[in-house]
Amino acid sequence: MHEHASARGAVETMIRSRDLEGLLRHAETIHGHRCPYLALGIKAGQYAMTYLDQENTGMEEIVAIVECNNCFTDGIQVVTGCTFGNNALIFRDLGKTAVTVALRGNGRGLRLVVRPQYREEMLARYPAAGPLFQKVVVQRNAPPEEEHHLDHIWPAIAYKELERPLEDSLLVKEVSVKLPPYARIFPSVVCSQCGESVMEPRVRLVQGQPTCLTCAGAEYAELTGQGVGCGRS
Ligand SMILES: [Zn+2]
Numbered sequence: 001m002h003e004h005a006s007a008r009g010a011v012e013t014m015i016r017s018r019d020l021e022g023l024l025r026h027a028e029t030i031h032g033h034r035c036p037y038l039a040l041g042i043k044a045g046q047y048a049m050t051y052l053d054q055e056n057t058g059m060e061e062i063v064a065i066v067e068c069n070n071c072f073t074d075g076i077q078v079v080t081g082c083t084f085g086n087n088a089l090i091f092r093d094l095g096k097t098a099v100t101v102a103l104r105g106n107g108r109g110l111r112l113v114v115r116p117q118y119r120e121e122m123l124a125r126y127p128a129a130g131p132l133f134q135k136v137v138v139q140r141n142a143p144p145e146e147e148h149h150l151d152h153i154w155p156a157i158a159y160k161e162l163e164r165p166l167e168d169s170l171l172v173k174e175v176s177v178k179l180p181p182y183a184r185i186f187p188s189v190v191c192s193q194c195g196e197s198v199m200e201p202r203v204r205l206v207q208g209q210p211t212c213l214t215c216a217g218a219e220y221a222e223l224t225g226q227g228v229g230c231g232r233s
């Protein structure tokens, strides 16, 4: 079998050959479209992975700390291979388009943050895009033909932005970070009310009976488009 027959291997190969277009195309599979901030996440991820020179097989070899949940973050997840599911993605709700990618072993890595002028400079390069984006995405009141137009120009802009030098868009700094312990595997407990299986640290005792947070009417942490907040069912 070929050394890089796995789908992740294909991503690792694109990282090493600096195939940014291939990575952007691949990222569309989870992000749903190609846009300039997805392209930025691709660039940041590719740069950090090349710097660290460590393949990621999803066993926490590498950890990514993201500071916002936007398009950029999906580019980071695809390229670094650090996701919610493999416990290698840490979300800090700081509202910055930034990422720190570090080696699990020693915490050595890079922090990349989008330059504050980037958005304005990028939109100035494509004068038609700014007002269209405002109407279609921000105000959500554009007619279908304008939505269709954005569908066409947004990927084109994303590809153009890929070709620009990294330092135009991102500030890069070497860092050494303190990482939390490896993910633990917790035992499961069955909720006495709904009968569903629950990770033990999320179980509350209600009248002495193990109860999930939903049945207990308790608050839980929730990540939405507004950031991390409190939910209650
Ligand atoms: Zn996007």
Ligand SMILES: [Zn+2]
Residues within 6 Å of the ligand: 191, 192, 193, 194, 195, 196, 211, 212, 213, 214, 215, 216
């Ligand atoms: Zn329950």
